[in-house]
Amino acid sequence: MNRAQQRLQAALAAEHAAVYGYDVLGPHLAGDEQRQARAADEAHRDRRDALTVELTRLRATPSPAAPAYALPTKVTDRDSALKLAVTLEERTAAVWGAALGDLRAAGRKRALDAVTDCSVRAVRWRRLAGVAPATVAFPGGS
Amino acid sequence: MGSETLPRRGVLIGGLAAAAAVVGLAGCTDSERAAPPSPVLPVLADSRSLVAAYDAVLVRHADLDGRLGPLRTDHRRHVDELAKRLGSATPSASGSASASPSAPAVPDDAEAAVALLADAEKKAQHNGVAACLSAPKEYATLFGSIAACRATHVTVLT
Numbered sequence: 052m053n054r055a056q057q058r059l060q061a062a063l064a065a066e067h068a069a070v071y072g073y074d075v076l077g078p079h080l081a082g083d084e085q086r087q088a089r090a091a092d093e094a095h096r097d098r099r100d101a102l103t104v105e106l107t108r109l110r111a112t113p114s115p116a117a118p119a120y121a122l123p124t125k126v127t128d129r130d131s132a133l134k135l136a137v138t139l140e141e142r143t144a145a146v147w148g149a150a151l152g153d154l155r156a157a158g159r160k161r162a163l164d165a166v167t168d169c170s171v172r173a174v175r176w177r178r179l180a181g182v183a184p185a186t187v188a189f190p191g192g193s
Numbered sequence: 194m195g196s197e198t199l200p201r202r203g204v205l206i207g208g209l210a211a212a213a214a215v216v217g218l219a220g221c222t223d224s225e226r227a228a229p230p231s232p233v234l235p236v237l238a239d240s241r242s243l244v245a246a247y248d249a250v251l252v253r254h255a256d257l258d259g260r261l262g263p264l265r266t267d268h269r270r271h272v273d274e275l276a277k278r279l280g281s282a283t284p285s286a287s288g289s290a291s292a293s294p295s296a297p298a299v300p301d302d303a304e305a306a307v308a309l310l311a312d313a314e315k316k317a318q319h320n321g322v323a324a325c326l327s328a329p330k331e332y333a334t335l336f337g338s339i340a341a342c343r344a345t346h347v348t349v350l351t
Contacts, residue, residue, distance in 0.1 A: 144341070151325065151333035163325055163337045170341040171348050178349070184263035186345045188270040192338035 055158065056111045058150035059102055062165070065146040066099035067116040072139040075122065079132035084179060088136065091172050095143070098165055133180035140173035141190070148191030166191035233279045236324050236336055239317040240271040243343075246313050250306045253299040257307070264310075264346050271339050278335070311350035318343035 052060070073092035080088050106113040126132050147165040154162050170190035178185045247265035251258055300306050321340030328336045 148334050148338055148341075151337045152330040154333075156326075159326055159333065163322060163340065166337050167341045167344045170345050174345040174348055184266075185349055186263060186267055186342065188267040188342060189274075189335075189338045190341045190345060192334060 052111055054153045055150075056106065056109055058153045058162075059106055059109075060111070060114055061146050062143075062150055062162070063099060063102040063106065063114055065143045066095050066102060067114075068120045069095040069139045069143050070099060071116065071120045072122060072135055076126050076132035076135045079126055079129055081129075084129070084133075087175065088132075091136070091140070094168060094172075101161070130180070133176055136176040137173055137180060137182065140169045140176060141187075144169035144173060144191035231279055232324065232328055232332055232336075233275050236321060236339060237272065237275040237279065239320055240268050240275060240339070243268040243313060243317055244272060246310060249299050250310060253301075254303045254306055257303060260349075261307075261310070264349065267342055267346070271342070274335065275339075278332070307350055311347055314343050314346045314350065318347065 070092060073088055073095065077085060077088045077092065103113040122135060123138050124131055124135055126135050144166050147162045147169065150162045151159055151166070173190065174185050244265060247261055247268065251261060251265070300309065318340050321336060321343055325333055325336035325340055
């Protein structure tokens with residue numbers, strides 16, 4: 052497996068974990084926040100599916116999802132749900148960000164779209180959670 | 194290092210494109226050496242212009258500091274990091290990124306001023322995406338991160 056494929060596998064693992072995390076945190080949100088969580092969940096599922104297709108096309112075996120993922124924080128209420136959502140997006144952005152240099156052309160474009168989407172969602176969650184400042188200087192950076 | 198001078202008067206928000214153009218051209222006309230211009234230069238020029246644009250708005254609308262200050266800080270950090278990557282080989286880079294005489298002044302209306310910043314962020318994000326996609330491997334993550342940061346600023350400002 053070459054470097055680019057390793058990066059895509061890492062991104063796939065991050066997307067699996069994000070999907071798992073949103074399934075855990077979603078029920079602790081309500082109303083518009085829950086709708087946003089559902090939309091974020093779908094976005095991560097779409098990226099996961101696209102990665103599975105891409106890795107297969109590259110004749111690599113896409114890593115399957117683990118049955119469960121260790122979550123950095125216990126989710127018990129809205130606050131902890133928002134906190135996890137921030138973490139999921141920031142971590143996923145970082146994995147995609149690290150992949151940029153090893154990808155080229157359309158592959159890099161897809162990775163950058165992912166960095167941007169995750170970073171924007173992270174900021175939305177940070178604002179909802181009342182985290183200040185809402186932005187970070189190097190989202191998806193190391 | 195970075196000269197963080199507040200622009201004195203009539204400071205200009207729309208300088209982004211102009212500044213980028215200046216730097217872009219500098220690669221062809223100004224360079225005395227045969228070495229190609231660093232891919233850092235246009236990204237740095239946009240970050241410097243954004244800092245100047247926020248400064249200009251904050252001079253006029255000091256009450257926006259709570260909202261805009263942290264965003265300005267992000268750009269400041271981009272400038273610092275990019276300048277560090279650029280190294281000390283091209284001290285003239287900062288000079289070429291500043292002046293932009295034809296840019297519009299800061300509007301009296303605070304929301305209009307914020308909208309101008311949002312517009313400048315969008316343009317800079319667009320430029321940052323292009324810079325990331327054409328960047329050598331070692332700059333891809335940094336440029337991508339800066340482009341993504343600018344995108345998050347658009348989210349906060351609009």
